[in-house]
Amino acid sequence: MGEKIKELAQGIVKGEERALARGLTLVENRKEGYQELLDLIYPEVKPCPIWGLTGAPGVGKSTITNFLVDKLAQRREKVGVIAVDPTSPFSGGAILGDRVRMMDLAGREGIFIRSMASRGALGGLSPAIMDAVSLFQAFGVDRIVVETVGVGQSETDIVSLADTVAVILMPGTGDDVQTIKAGLLEIGDVFVVNKADLEGAETLAGLLQSMLSGKNDDENRVPVVLKLIASQGKNLEELMSFLEKHQEYIETSGQKERKERMRTEMALKMHLQARYQDLFLKPLLGTEKWEQAISSINKREKSPAFWAKKIISGSE
């Protein structure tokens, strides 16, 4: 095992695609050797800017990613794309369809796309995405683009780890309360109103502008609202130049260290949570004690809170 993992780590650091692909599978499955792999590559991690794109299904994330990555690759940047789609809580399976809109990128030199399912079957975050970022950075990319469906807290958490976050919206998906509810207003550096040729685009853009105007804690960092029509290529250049300007700001304002620390904390938390699930929660499911707790709760003898405390403290 040790030799194989060492070889894999060396392959990744040397920039071999196949090794990176295998390594990503290993950290996703958290199979034997994954920690060893992470330990080996960690000193070789070369930080690079991370862009995050998030938004509901169908708002145009992948089309926008396709454009951005194409531009970056034309400049001979090496780009890693992590496209996250949700795992079905019922079957554990997933349809990962982001490649459909990234036609122009497949098979091109310097572009590595990995589709990932959110997994995390027992709730909570899967550390795999953080680990994937590390593997990409050891492999040596100039930039990472993370694309997630912006639904639920874990997705929001993940994308907020990017240096720059673009929240993609489109008109006609509900009123202003929906927009606030989703918790997206807090994480965006730029808000994109895509499909701006549809009715309601002006209203949505105006609404965002007014909701965001209260949040300029730092005068360099008032979130920007951009209207675009990604499928027709309209205003995509503007988005690109915003993302680059924001990157400059991150690097020169001391925000970089703050982001770095946030990422590290998140990675540690995710790994702790995963360990807790593997070592504690999973072995507990279906045991006598588990069943005893369930039936006691169902009979209204004791509350779930009581049992959680009892199980954790291990007292009889």
Added chain:
Amino acid sequence: MAENQIRVLIAKPGLDGHDRGAKVVAQALRDAGMEVIYTGLRRTPEQIVSAAIQEDVQVVGLSSLSGAHNHLFQKVASLLKEKGHEEILLIGGGIIPEKDRKQLEDAGFDRIFSPGTSTEKIVSYIKEKVNG
């Protein structure tokens, strides 16, 4: 999550605009707990093989209804071989005549499914081959 998640790439090579079948299979595989990377229509064999490698899938499934399967399917098989990925389970489906099926299986396809095959059959075939 310490288990081997089955990952499958479903692709439609060439100029073929009909992907109902491919999508039905993709959904059946998802419902069986697999992660299915769907590439969409009109992919070149090179794009399909590159995606299969980056996504590190154990299975590649191709669908064709256009009649161009002999050339396109074989190209995918030979590219996979060339890149040293013969271990990937390679399956196909669509409108493929009996005699071509044999030829494709000789060219490196593990199995070509004929029209009318139940999705259960495909699911159990993949599970048996991948998990042994």
